[in-house]
Amino acid sequence: MADMISLLTLFLGQVEGAANEDGRTPSIWDTFAHAGFARGGNGDVACDTYHKYKEDVQLMVETGLEAYRFSISWSRLIPNGKGPVNPKGLQYYNNLINELIRNGIQPHVTLHNYDLPQALEDEYEGWLSREVIKDFTNYADVCFREFGDRVKYWTTVNEPNIFAVGSYDQGITPPQRCSPPFCLIESTKGNSTFEPYLVVHHILLAHSSAVRLYRRKYREEQNGFVGISLYTFGIMEPLLHGDYPDSMKANAGARIPVFTNRESEQVKGSYDFIGIIHYSKFNVTDNSGALKTELRNFFADSAAKLLGLEEILGENEYPFTPWALGQVLDTFKTLYGNPPIFIHENGQRTPSNASLHDESRVKYLHAYIGTVLDSLRNGSNMKGYFMWSFIDAFELLDGYKSIYGLYYVDRNDPELRRYPKLSAKWYSQFLKGTRSSLVGAIELNNDSSLVSVGHLLQ
Numbered sequence: 001m002a003d004m005i006s007l008l009t010l011f012l013g014q015v016e017g018a019a020n021e022d023g024r025t026p027s028i029w030d031t032f033a034h035a036g037f038a039r040g041g042n043g044d045v046a047c048d049t050y051h052k053y054k055e056d057v058q059l060m061v062e063t064g065l066e067a068y069r070f071s072i073s074w075s076r077l078i079p080n081g082k083g084p085v086n087p088k089g090l091q092y093y094n095n096l097i098n099e100l101i102r103n104g105i106q107p108h109v110t111l112h113n114y115d116l117p118q119a120l121e122d123e124y125e126g127w128l129s130r131e132v133i134k135d136f137t138n139y140a141d142v143c144f145r146e147f148g149d150r151v152k153y154w155t156t157v158n159e160p161n162i163f164a165v166g167s168y169d170q171g172i173t174p175p176q177r178c179s180p181p182f183c184l185i186e187s188t189k190g191n192s193t194f195e196p197y198l199v200v201h202h203i204l205l206a207h208s209s210a211v212r213l214y215r216r217k218y219r220e221e222q223n224g225f226v227g228i229s230l231y232t233f234g235i236m237e238p239l240l241h242g243d244y245p246d247s248m249k250a251n252a253g254a255r256i257p258v259f260t261n262r263e264s265e266q267v268k269g270s271y272d273f274i275g276i277i278h279y280s281k282f283n284v285t286d287n288s289g290a291l292k293t294e295l296r297n298f299f300a301d302s303a304a305k306l307l308g309l310e311e312i313l314g315e316n317e318y319p320f321t322p323w324a325l326g327q328v329l330d331t332f333k334t335l336y337g338n339p340p341i342f343i344h345e346n347g348q349r350t351p352s353n354a355s356l357h358d359e360s361r362v363k364y365l366h367a368y369i370g371t372v373l374d375s376l377r378n379g380s381n382m383k384g385y386f387m388w389s390f391i392d393a394f395e396l397l398d399g400y401k402s403i404y405g406l407y408y409v410d411r412n413d414p415e416l417r418r419y420p421k422l423s424a425k426w427y428s429q430f431l432k433g434t435r436s437s438l439v440g441a442i443e444l445n446n447d448s449s450l451v452s453v454g455h456l457l458q
Helices: 027-033 049-065 087-100 118-124 131-147 160-168 194-215 236-241 246-255 263-268 287-293 309-313 322-335 361-378 422-433 447-458
Strands: 006-010 066-069 105-112 153-157 224-233 273-277 283-286 306-308 339-345 383-387 408-409 416-418
Touching: 006 309, 049 087, 049 416, 049 422, 066 383, 087 105, 087 131, 105 416, 118 131, 131 153, 131 194, 153 194, 160 194, 160 224, 194 224, 194 263, 224 339, 273 322, 322 339, 322 361, 361 383, 361 422
Parallel strands: 006 066, 006 383, 066 105, 105 153, 153 224, 224 273, 273 339, 339 383
Antiparallel strands: 283 306, 408 416
């Protein structure tokens, strides 16, 4: 793994589109969106990167990107979740990877991002079943075998902690399972008191199984790295120690699954890097009284209240709290052995009708990248920074109502043309080590700290 951090940018499979083309079958996210739960819209077309990937790669080149993080659609590559590989899906991802490499852009690939094939959800309830461990491992095997000669950085699962809570406790993300009084939706399926724990348990086993497979079968020849992305609270302990924290086991009791000795050894140390997803802060206050309640979910078991969740789930711009990201990175350095870290998502949300003159996004990136530099100088084992997102995507909860991109996508144009925002121009100058005079109104022109960051991170 490179000793020097590279400054990178990302977007995931929320741009691909072509949902019903060339043999792809629905994922649980497609089902969720078509039921109208993504605040309107769906990903059937999205940004149509499936057909426009060459155009988008050229935009990346013009912007000065060194790497691109995207997710593979499991149900495009293996339409039934298991069994035969779809030749058209294989061809698309080979074409995309080759186009990136031909243009000097390093691919970083995520295997799962809220998009389990619907076929597996229908067959055995997806992540609630241990059967998913084998099917996920086989899917990972296909990806490592077919793409691993060119892809060196693999992320197994994107933010499993948020996926488990949102999908199996609150019910706000697919497959929308929950039970009263914890549901944030109306639902007749699920159990919020134990299903989130079971899902995370199976994800940890599936993740570590894929890592074990890569290390045994592919690492010597391919020389790649496999990690996992975490939203910045919880779940790191089992990856580091092979077991859940004592406090967690005490509070959740029999509702939390138990690792066998063999499983514990498999999970322990099953990462070459950790991806961090961070947008804004949470404030935490004591809620130990919740432990006196017999019916509890994850939040009650934690005996703490997370304040600020409404800011994350809302539609307004995030407040600037870059110091919170610095605290996260310091925690990983001091408590978790200072593992190699990639910032996998970090960016500013704006309304879809916001101006192309997105000063707030420039301010946000300026502040948070500065914090990354401070952490790097203070000994954090930082390897790369990906901002969210390269172009305006179909967002999981917000659909097309909120946007994060450097480039605006005109959804009224049949060609879905991309237009650079102020942030795209600023970010490009930053990546190229150029002193920026683009944003005089917000006093960022000729900022020597930005230039020093750019030179150090390249």
